[in-house]
Amino acid sequence: xxxxxxxxxxxxxxxxxxxxxxxxxxxxxxxxxxxxxxxxxxxxxxxxxxxxxxxxxxxxxxxxxxxxxxxxxxxxxxxxxxxxxxxxxxxxxxxxxxxxxxxxxxxxxxxxxxxxxxxxxxxxxxxxxxxxxxxxxxxxxxxxxxxxxxxxxxxxxxxxxxxxxxxxxxxxxxxxxxxxxxxxxxxxxxxxxxxxxxxxxxxxxxxxxxxxxxxxxxxxxxxxxxxxxxxxxxxxxxxxxxxxxxxxxxxxxxxxxxxxxxxxxxxxxxxxxxxxxxxxxxxxxxxxxxxxxxxxxxxxxxxxxxxxxxxxxxxxxxxxxxxxxxxxxxxxxxxxxxxxxxxxxxxxxxxxxxxxxxxxxxxxxxxxxxxxxxxxxxxxxxxxxxxxxxxxxxxxxxxxxxxxxxxxxxxxxxxxxxxxxxxxxxxxxxxxxxxxxxxxxxxxxxxxxxxxxxxxxxxxxx
Amino acid sequence: xxxxxxxxxxxxxxxxxxxxxxxxxxxxxxxxxxxxxxxxxxxxxxxxxxxxxxxxxxxxxxxxxxxxxxxxxxxxxxxxxxxxxxxxxxxxxxxxxxxxxxxxxxxxxxxxxxxxxxxxxxxxxxxxxxxxxxxxxxxxxxxxxxxxxxxxxxxxxxxxxxxxxxxxxxxxxxxxxxxxxxxxxxxxxxxxxxxxxxxxxxxxxxxxxxxxxxxxxxxxxxxxxxxxxxxxxxxxxxxxxxxxxxxxxxxxxxxxxxxxxxxxxxxxxxxxxxxxxxxxxxxxxxxxxxxxxxxxxxxxxxxxxxxxxxxxxxxxxxxxxx
Numbered sequence: 082x083x084x085x086x087x088x089x090x091x092x093x094x095x096x097x098x099x100x101x102x103x104x105x106x107x108x109x110x111x112x113x114x115x116x117x118x119x120x121x122x123x124x125x126x127x128x129x130x131x132x133x134x135x136x137x138x139x140x141x142x143x144x145x146x147x148x149x150x151x152x153x154x155x156x157x158x159x160x161x162x163x164x165x166x167x168x169x170x171x172x173x174x175x176x177x178x179x180x181x182x183x184x185x186x187x188x189x190x191x192x193x194x195x196x197x198x199x200x201x202x203x204x205x206x207x208x209x210x211x212x213x214x215x216x217x218x219x220x221x222x223x224x225x226x227x228x229x230x231x232x233x234x235x236x237x238x239x240x241x242x243x244x245x246x247x248x249x250x251x252x253x254x255x256x257x258x259x260x261x262x263x264x265x266x267x268x269x270x271x272x273x274x275x276x277x278x279x280x281x282x283x284x285x286x287x288x289x290x291x292x293x294x295x296x297x298x299x300x301x302x303x304x305x306x307x308x309x310x311x312x313x314x315x316x317x318x319x320x321x322x323x324x325x326x327x328x329x330x331x332x333x334x335x336x337x338x339x340x341x342x343x344x345x346x347x348x349x350x351x352x353x354x355x356x357x358x359x360x361x362x363x364x365x366x367x368x369x370x371x372x373x374x375x376x377x378x379x380x381x382x383x384x385x386x387x388x389x390x391x392x393x394x395x396x397x398x399x400x401x402x403x404x405x406x407x408x409x410x411x412x413x414x415x416x417x418x419x420x421x422x423x424x425x426x427x428x429x430x431x432x433x434x435x436x437x438x439x440x441x442x443x444x445x446x447x448x449x450x451x452x453x454x455x456x457x458x459x460x461x462x463x464x465x466x467x468x469x470x471x472x473x474x475x476x477x478x479x480x481x482x483x484x485x486x487x488x489x490x491x492x493x494x495x496x497x498x499x500x501x502x503x504x505x506x507x508x509x510x511x512x513x514x515x516x517x518x519x520x521x522x523x524x525x526x527x528x529x530x531x532x533x534x535x536x537x538x539x540x541x542x543x
Numbered sequence: 544x545x546x547x548x549x550x551x552x553x554x555x556x557x558x559x560x561x562x563x564x565x566x567x568x569x570x571x572x573x574x575x576x577x578x579x580x581x582x583x584x585x586x587x588x589x590x591x592x593x594x595x596x597x598x599x600x601x602x603x604x605x606x607x608x609x610x611x612x613x614x615x616x617x618x619x620x621x622x623x624x625x626x627x628x629x630x631x632x633x634x635x636x637x638x639x640x641x642x643x644x645x646x647x648x649x650x651x652x653x654x655x656x657x658x659x660x661x662x663x664x665x666x667x668x669x670x671x672x673x674x675x676x677x678x679x680x681x682x683x684x685x686x687x688x689x690x691x692x693x694x695x696x697x698x699x700x701x702x703x704x705x706x707x708x709x710x711x712x713x714x715x716x717x718x719x720x721x722x723x724x725x726x727x728x729x730x731x732x733x734x735x736x737x738x739x740x741x742x743x744x745x746x747x748x749x750x751x752x753x754x755x756x757x758x759x760x761x762x763x764x765x766x767x768x769x770x771x772x773x774x775x776x777x778x779x780x781x782x783x784x785x786x787x788x789x790x791x792x793x794x795x796x797x798x799x800x801x802x803x804x805x806x807x808x809x810x811x812x813x814x815x816x817x818x819x820x821x822x823x824x825x826x827x828x829x830x831x832x833x834x835x836x837x838x839x840x841x842x843x844x845x846x847x848x849x850x851x852x853x854x855x856x857x858x859x860x861x862x863x864x865x
Contacts, residue, residue, distance in 0.1 A: 115612050115620040116605075116835070187830035190617045208833060212617045305725050306811035307827075364703035366814040367725025372702075506832035510636070517814035521727045524815075540832075 197429030255423025309513030349526030418495030650735025659746030694808030753787030789860025
């Protein structure tokens with residue numbers, strides 16, 4: 082090769098020849114088959130769970146083990162759990178890498194394929210499961226008895242062979258599960274003449290009006306950039322007007338599911354009514370999540386739609402002044418629903434210490450101390466059996482209110498995944514721009530739902 | 544992630560050097576007289592070429608290859624022929640992002656070049672004062688600040704309670720205050736202003752460097768002939784700066800068409816896709832939608848588009864006399 086190259090260089094057209102040769106070499110390197118064909122090895126390794134149904138539950142053993150973890154920056158829970166685990170199981174050490182969630186989302190497939198951690202914070206799992214990057218945890222579920230927990234805790238992490246979620250093998254596990262609803266500033270609410278959390282949607286409307294008339298900003302909600310936070314009130318309104326079941330079906334990509342239903346249209350119209358009545362801060366379309374939080378904590382708005390991952394934070398920064406209620410139903414005494422999702426962690430198909438990682442996940446849900454950490458550090462409800470130990474929380478705190486709300490959602494079977502999780506692109510490319518247009522008066526409710534449904538069909542179909 | 548503006552800056556540094564084709568030809572001519580040294584020159588260039596091939600040519604060719612497949616980046620891929628390219632014209636979101644990039648040329652290119660000319664001409668007249676030094680430094684400062692930091696600063700300035708709105712309030716213009724980056728009609732111009740702010744310093748500096756090479760005797764002659772400052776500018780300064788203006792326009796047009804960082808930091812394409820540009824769209828397609836094939840097709844299209852726009856500019860501003 083080298084000789085031939087030198088020979089060619091001597092020819093009169095050596096410059097062109099050299100370039101052509103180099104380019105062809107590059108082409109040859111590039112063009113051996115379609116991209117991605119090299120990952121077939123992963124495909125085969127993925128299928129079988131390592132633990133059979135009747136086997137004894139795995140442990141971390143007694144020999145020194147170093148678990149590699151890939152966690153989310155800014156959330157102290159996983160690190161706190163890992164530290165406590167090492168205290169109880171002294172042979173286990175951790176090698177932890179952290180990144181922002183957005184970075185984890187973008188890198189998840191490549192990291193799982195090339196540099197597989199034992200335990201990793203995961204975005205929506207269906208595409209990762211489809212690519213056989215995640216370990217099937219059903220064997221562990223049976224060995225540890227996870228299959229006897231309330232099924233709703235795990236269904237979001239079950240993925241069928243066609244990529245739809247809700248049933249099929251289990252591909253991830255939660256460290257706890259979060260709950261969303263409405264936070265409010267108690268002092269401002271009193272100032273506006275709001276005496277207690279609303280019990281019906283009509284009461285909530287009246288409260289918003291009171292806040293507006295008192296010269297306050299009723300709701301502050303982030304809706305700028307690529308993260309349209311108006312999906313929170315919209316989905317809450319959907320649940321107030323209808324049943325969470327069909328919404329979940331849509332999110333889980335069940336066949337024939339649609340978001341463009343009469344009930345959801347009423348919800349979107351209701352949201353539009355709030356916008357037209359001036360119940361939202363004027364600049365929501367330029368606000369990001371951090372701006373919303375700092376304004377709510379700073380007492381600039383009465384209500385905010387958010388999740389209990391902020392409970393601990395609000396208990397600290399607004400001690401005694403923050404309250405929480407679930408979105409009230411349209412009819413008094415009606416069932417309530419909320420977006421609720423596990424803090425998802427998974428094990429790579431190629432993980433070196435899968436058994437130990439699974440043992441850790443089981444420990445998080447069942448160990449008394451771990452459950453305490455899940456509540457005090459994470460602010461959300463621990464995973465596990467319905468009758469498992471619940472650590473005490475300070476009465477009157479936001480954390481107490483969100484945990485109580487969690488129990489109500491359990492009773493009403495009202496847990497929903499987030500409409501933003503239906504497909505990889507639906508949030509940034511459909512919900513967000515459409516909701517921003519709704520705020521600016523450039524889209525109507527019917528157009529919003531129709532457009533999102535159209536995008537959804539093209540993405541799910543492909 | 545190396546931003547396009549960073550790349551543009553590098554390009555500027557190299558731009559005054561004649562294209563690589565020429566010296567090579569010269570060396571070959573010499574090589575023809577002394578054949579023994581002919582290919583040894585290539586050996587010296589080989590490491591650089593290898594790096595170029597591996598890190599520039601290979602990724603470009605792979606991108607072209609990917610653009611003909613439907614692929615999520617990991618799993619098996621399907622050959623789809625030109626389908627990805629056809630979608631560029633049928634998917635209004637993708638097409639609109641390209642249109643937005645062209646609108647940005649006004650802010651990223653026209654304004655900086657025109658302002659840069661005016662400022663450079665002004666500074667030239669006061670070249671030896673301290674004020675000129677201060678002005679040069681202040682104008683060039685945006686080039687030194689990382690774009691991400693500039694984007695964040697401007698996001699604060701343009702927010703509903705930011706300095707821009709405060710200033711308007713003081714002037715009694717409360718009626719026009721708004722969240723500039725969150726408003727459908729002002730988001731794209733607002734992003735454009737950030738770009739103009741960044742690039743005006745670069746253009747000024749380049750144009751001033753060009754002006755310093757103009758023979759002072761020309762101005763003297765013009766003045767003897769009774770020309771005023773404006774006449775001087777149009778008769779001497781402007782024609783002499785042809786090449787520098789060419790470089791400025793090229794670099795800024797590329798910055799507009801391939802913009803990413805400023806928009807990613809300030810609006811992320813929102814509200815309602817009004818500031819979506821191809822660079823950002825490629826990023827979303829590849830990393831959040833995992834449509835590596837479609838992202839590659841848009842990337843190839845963007846590359847061709849940049850070449851189609853930039854090559855005529857190069858040709859138009861080529862100065863035969865130099």
